[in-house]
Amino acid sequence: MELSQRKRKILQTVVELYVESGVPVGSKSVCDHLDFPVSSATVRNELSDLSELGLLDQPHTSAGRVPSHRGYRLYVDQLMKPKPLGTEECRIIDSLLLSSAYDPEKLLNGVSRALAALTRCTAVSTTPGGGDAAIRAVQFVQTSRRTAMVVLITSAGTMKTRVFHCEFDITPEILRVFFRTINEKLVGRPVSDITPAFIQGLAASLGEMAILMSSALMAVLDVARESMEADVCLSGEMNLMLTPEYEISGVHRVLDFLSRPEELTRLLLESGGTRILIGRESRRPELYGTSMVISRYTIGGRDAGAVAVIGPPRMNYGRVLASVGYLSDAVGRMLTELLDAE
Amino acid sequence: MELSQRKRKILQTVVELYVESGVPVGSKSVCDHLDFPVSSATVRNELSDLSELGLLDQPHTSAGRVPSHRGYRLYVDQLMKPKPLGTEECRIIDSLLLSSAYDPEKLLNGVSRALAALTRCTAVSTTPGGGDAAIRAVQFVQTSRRTAMVVLITSAGTMKTRVFHCEFDITPEILRVFFRTINEKLVGRPVSDITPAFIQGLAASLGEMAILMSSALMAVLDVARESMEADVCLSGEMNLMLTPEYEISGVHRVLDFLSRPEELTRLLLESGGTRILIGRESRRPELYGTSMVISRYTIGGRDAGAVAVIGPPRMNYGRVLASVGYLSDAVGRMLTELLDAE
DNA sequence: AGTTAGCACTCGATATAAAAGAGTGCTAAT
């Protein structure tokens, strides 16, 4: 079904006025913001039609109109103009990111922060993650008489550490043995190879040395497992409180969801490109009252992690989309440069 | 000035009823909870005296009494009984902490979480930090063709990493040179020695090799600086919202303060032992409306980091104190064992 | 002198009613 040009313009005006003010908008104020001459009565008729089409809601009979989720959807699909960031803003963001450019985790942290500040919503970003990365190096460092740390670095740029404890005093010699044995077997393999079964097999092949190394092997297993899952970095949780239409319990439901990294990453990495999810579109009951703008960033052209903004359906989609897009691009570029310096 | 036994008991009752209910408490309900027979009129007289002494406040003339900050102070100093944790709770906490025992940062993270859950307040903990720790090891790991990571481990158990970029391709040989040169000069030194001047001196002594290593040296400097300052780990920020007496702007002020790590650690590490700060006692205007229970934990008998709980003055001090104390002890014990395994 | 019963009084909280105002939907005229 095709909407008349006038209806489209009116819907757009309602969305934009409502996003800005947070108050249901009436025929009069729509009238005032239209660039063609038309009476409020006409607008009322159109509004009535738009309500009937399910694009606008009415809190109660004698109140103004509020965009429905379908209304927002139509708006973002057809009516919205992207609202690019100012050059000044870009400059600030760039310099902020540059300072943490060489460490994926710090970078994502900075991105979340910047995005939260920029949009006044909650922001989240994930590290590339993924088990298809290869193991680049496994290092051992002594941290005390009987403890040492294993450091695992992957080709995806992730770096995870774990401290482990031995029942005997650790010497440089022993660490050297650990290093040689483990690197020999692991470097170059995809992280996803490092399963409990694999470690068990490795231990078996070591003969009596396995006893010596058992805690180290367990640490390696742990650290490999951790490398496989994407880290998520949340920022600006408090911004959810800024939205007056949320009541406290709703905020808690959302934060609860956001604090479960597995589910959150599943949602974020569900598909590629840039997506806008309004209300129930996320298919997550906890988020029925919220919207998200998600963008996968790419490393060397391949989908990697994601950055996203979570906020009320009443958000400035144009601006948020531009912000998310800009940062997603920036992250992709930086990580590509960092990791794919061919 | 000495308070009569009866006044003390009445003050105690008011504090405890108010902490529990959040509602100003009247003479009648005090009466009901006293273990000696006395009329409400008598209690009223006593309450009136306590008000005059500045120990109780009255929201308005015909309302019940609310403890003033001075009242809370007297309560925690003289009237409060510590309220030890249940053995069941202890067991849960212990097992929770044990799982992350070998990594100071993860440990503190777990502590904050546990404390926030236990007290339903905001919790914070700091890693030992401090520049008097010695450098135990500096490792270099290649992360891509032209980037490598420096890992610095201190005797305090902190472990920091930083990625750096070189203008030439990095080879295992080069990394070995880095490793030898830097470790030779740094291992065993206190972290606080690693100043810009020191690095400059080091570079000078390297002759033409300095050019090759400049980015590595800068990374070492960065990572040393980062090792010196204590990490702070915040948890349960949302719990501030649970307190109905806070309005949103106050919460923001507090969170703003908590998000400035330097000021926060300064406050936490200001003195040793266990402290309770009520309202203005922290001398931080942002926290005038909040109370804190802070406990330094010790490693091998020496003051190290701190764990703390931040919440409304109307908190269950007995319980919070017990929780903070228990976790502070636990952290101290674990880190002592981890780092001082002589 | 300390304690208590009794009571008038205060002041927020709750309830009720009235008025205001924003905005609609409908009708009839243009």
Next chain:
DNA sequence: ATTAGCACTCTTTTATATCGAGTGCTAACT
């Protein structure tokens, strides 16, 4: 098809009365 006009609806605001918890004081009591 558009618009002016108007009655109607429903929330918000304002005003007013009532309620009730709790105090402070006085006078009687032990």
